[in-house]
Amino acid sequence: MPSPKWLQRMTWEEFKLNLERCDVIIIPVGSTEQHGGHLPLGTDTFVANTLAEGASEQTGAIIAPPVWYGWSPHHMVLPGTVTIRPEILIGLLFDIIEALAHHGAEKFVVINGHRIVNISWMQIACEKAQRVLGIRAAIFDPSYMSKEIVPELEFGPVGHGDEIESSHMLYSYPELYRAEKVLDYIPDYKPLLSADPAFQGDTLCYIPSTIKNMEKSVKVAKGISGSPSRSCKRKGERYHKHLVQRLSEVINNMQEKEE
Ligand SMILES: [Zn+2]
Numbered sequence: 001m002p003s004p005k006w007l008q009r010m011t012w013e014e015f016k017l018n019l020e021r022c023d024v025i026i027i028p029v030g031s032t033e034q035h036g037g038h039l040p041l042g043t044d045t046f047v048a049n050t051l052a053e054g055a056s057e058q059t060g061a062i063i064a065p066p067v068w069y070g071w072s073p074h075h076m077v078l079p080g081t082v083t084i085r086p087e088i089l090i091g092l093l094f095d096i097i098e099a100l101a102h103h104g105a106e107k108f109v110v111i112n113g114h115r116i117v118n119i120s121w122m123q124i125a126c127e128k129a130q131r132v133l134g135i136r137a138a139i140f141d142p143s144y145m146s147k148e149i150v151p152e153l154e155f156g157p158v159g160h161g162d163e164i165e166s167s168h169m170l171y172s173y174p175e176l177y178r179a180e181k182v183l184d185y186i187p188d189y190k191p192l193l194s195a196d197p198a199f200q201g202d203t204l205c206y207i208p209s210t211i212k213n214m215e216k217s218v219k220v221a222k223g224i225s226g227s228p229s230r231s232c233k234r235k236g237e238r239y240h241k242h243l244v245q246r247l248s249e250v251i252n253n254m255q256e257k258e259e
Contacts, residue, residue, distance in 0.1 A: 004053035005062045015062065022060040024251045025105045027096060028050045029089075029122060030113035031070030034078035035182035035226035036161040039169055041080045042068065048113030048167065050172040052143065053246030059251045061109070064096060070114040071121060077215060078223050079138040083252070086121045093125035101133045107254045108137045109247070115143060115158065116195060116206035136254065140247050143197045149242045150198045153235045158196040159187075160217070162226020164239065171236030182228045185221035187213075 005018055007025075019025075030045025040046070045068045052063045072083040097108055108129070110122055119141060126137035143158060155164045170177050195206040217225050 001057050002060070004056040005060065006056075006065070007062050008232055010062075012224065016257065018060070018062050019104060022062070022251075022255065023105065024059070024061045024109060024254050025064055025100055026056060026061050026109050026111060026251070027064045027093070027198070027248075028052045028066040028111045028113060029070065029093065029118060030066060030068060031072050031075075031118070033069055033070070033072040033075035033081040033083070033114075034223045036228070037183060037222040038178040038224075038228060039161050039166065040176050043161070043165060043169060044070065044113040044115070046113075046173055046176070047168055048111040049128070050168075050245055051113075051140075051243050052111055054240065055247040055251055058244065058248040059255075061219050061251050064100065066098075067092060070118045071208075072114075072117065074214050075223070076104070077211055080108060080189045089121045090125045090128075093122060094129055095233050097125070097129040097135060097137065098133060101129070109137060109250055110137065110139050111247070112141045115160075116197075119206060138250055138254065140250055141197075142243050145243055145246045146239060147198050149239060151198040153237075153239060155198075155235070156227050156230070157194065157199060159224070159226025161224040161228055163228055163230045163232075164226075166226075166228035166231035167183065167233065167236030168239055170231055170233045171235070171240055174233070181222075182231075183221035183224055184227045184229050185217050185224050186227065187217070187225050 028048035031050045032041050035043040045066050056063050068083045075081040122139050192202045195204050
C-alpha cells in the first residue's frame with residue numbers, strides 16, 4: 001500500500017510530480033475543541049486526517065496540511081478549546097486554495113471533520129474559490145456520506161464525542177482513546193428539533209448549542225452528548241472504510257471529469 005501523500009513532507013519538485021499524477025488536492029478541516037474526558041481536543045482534525053490518508057493511499061491525491069481550527073463558540077465552555085471567527089476560516093480556506101491553484105491545482109476536496117458546524121463557512125469559501133479562481137471544489141462531509149451505513153451499524157444519533165466519533169477514534173487512533181474516562185449523556189428527545197442528517201424524521205438546520213445547554217452536558221458527562229460507552233473498534237473500522245471508499249470515489253469522479 002502506498003503511503004499517504006502529505007504536502008508538508010514533500011519537496012517542491014515532488015509536489016509538482018505528484019500533482020501531475022493526480023490533480024485533486026485534499027484539504028482536511030477540523031477543530032480544536034473539547035471532546036469530553038475520553039477524546040483529545042484535536043479529535044475533529046484527526047478524523048479528517050485519517051480519512052484523507054486512506055483516500056490518498058488509494059488515489060494518490062496530495063493532502064494539504066490540515067486546518068486544525070474551526071468555529072467552536074459553544075465549546076469554549078471547557079478549557080483548551082480554540083474557536084476562530086467564521087470570516088477567518090472562510091479567508092484561510094480561500095487563501096489555501098488560491099495558493100495551490102496558483103501552482104496549477106484545479107480540483108479540491110475539502111473534508112469536514114467538525115460535524116455540521118463548519119459547513120456553512122466551507123461552502124462560502126469553496127463557492128468563492130470556484131467563481132473567482134475557476135477551480136472545482138467539493139465538500140466531503142462524513143455525517144452525510146455515512147447516512148446509509150449508520151443505521152446498519154446501529155449507531156445512535158449524532159451527538160458530541162458520541163459512539164460514532166468514539167468508535168472511529170478507537171479504530172484509527174487507539175492510543176488517544178481514554179477508555180477509563182468514558183461518560184454518557186443522552187439529552188432529552190425533542191420532537192422536530194433534530195439536526196442529525198441520519199435522522200428519519202424532520203431534520204432542522206444546525207445552530208451551535210447555547211452555553212446553558214452545554215453546561216448541562218459538562219455537568220453530567222464532561223461535555224459529551226451521546227453514548228460513547230457503546231463505541232466499538234470493529235464498527236469504527238467499517239465506518240472508516242466506508243467513508244474512505246466514498247471519498248476515493250469522489251476523487252476518482254473529479255479526476256475523470258474534465259470541466
Ligand atoms: Zn467532534
